Amino acid sequence: MKISVLICTRNRAESLDAALQRFFAQRFTGGYEFELIIIDNASTDETKQVIERCVAERPGMARYLFEKRRGLTFARNTGLRAARGEVVVFTDDDVLVTGNWLDEIHREFAADPSLCILGGRVLLASEKLKRVSLMPYEERRRLGLPDGVNYVMGANLAFRREVFERVGLFDVRLGAGRFFAGGDDMELVYRGLKAGCWLLYAPNVLVYHNHDRVTLKQACQLEYGYYKGYAAWLVKHSLGGDGCAMRMLYWLLLALPKWWRRKQEEPDEALLFRRSQLRGALVGLCAAPFVMWGNGWR
Secondary structure (H helix, E strand, O other): OEEEEEEEEOOOHHHHHHHHHHHHOOOOOOOOEEEEEEEEOOOOOOHHHHHHHHHHHOOOOEEEEEOOOOOHHHHHHHHHHHOOOOEEEEEEOOEEEOOOHHHHHHHHHHHOOOOOEEEEEEEEOOOOOOOOOOEOOOOOEEEOOOHHHHHOOOOOEEEEOHHHHHHOOOOOOEOOOOOEOOOHHHHHHHHHHHOOOOEEEEEEEEEEEOOOOOOHHHHHHHHHHHHHHHHHHHHHHHHOOOHHHHHHHHHHHHHHHHHHOOOOOOOHHHHHHHHHHHHHHHHHHHHHHHHOOOOOOO
16 A cells, blocks of 8 residues: 655745654554655745755655645645555644554555545644644544534545545635635545545544644634635535535524623633634635635646
């Protein structure tokens, strides 16, 4: 089995360097081949030098790609088109993988030929970071719709290549660097689940997210973008007459008024956090009908 690992990056030279060092510190106990593809999404800092040094130090193991169109999904699709692996794995430029991370991914796919989508556990790399962009669940679960989309994070996500052959690439209207600044990984997994795949959430596939959100404002901005994307892809599929997406959208709309109200003895931080999610969802719901027509993966 060959595994392609994709890391997309933009203007995070320092954290990317740490992520690459941790990646190559893994044990790689055998039974598979791998390639690391690093996609530079038009960075203006020292990112290129970091990647070139990594490639030079590990010839044949790492590749450098450049994607000038700004947006995580553009970069991910560029990497997907270049990837040669039977399994394609995504992680981020601010993620520190564990010593057996790729071994565990290989073990899961090798053990079950029917496994198409694998999601892993994501914990915070430091206690000073706000509790956003993590997947802390400890229970191993096999999931379909609709629950499967709630166990997805692009920081620790793997697909068998056939998923992309069946459902296409990432929707470039979604994701970091775009107006709908989230939801791209969930939307792709949703298409996979609709096509008959299922998702395994495996907490043994573990990474640590070293994101830089240390203030409430930063955390709220992140969640605002996530929920714009989440609402947008629900609208996209609902416009196409997708009954499952329409039900999910209905429950989202039903919940939104409750998000604005303060719960009993709720601290200010929790209320502000939830209201940021509400604002993001509302903006996504209002804008998406004018944008989210057609397939969008280009």
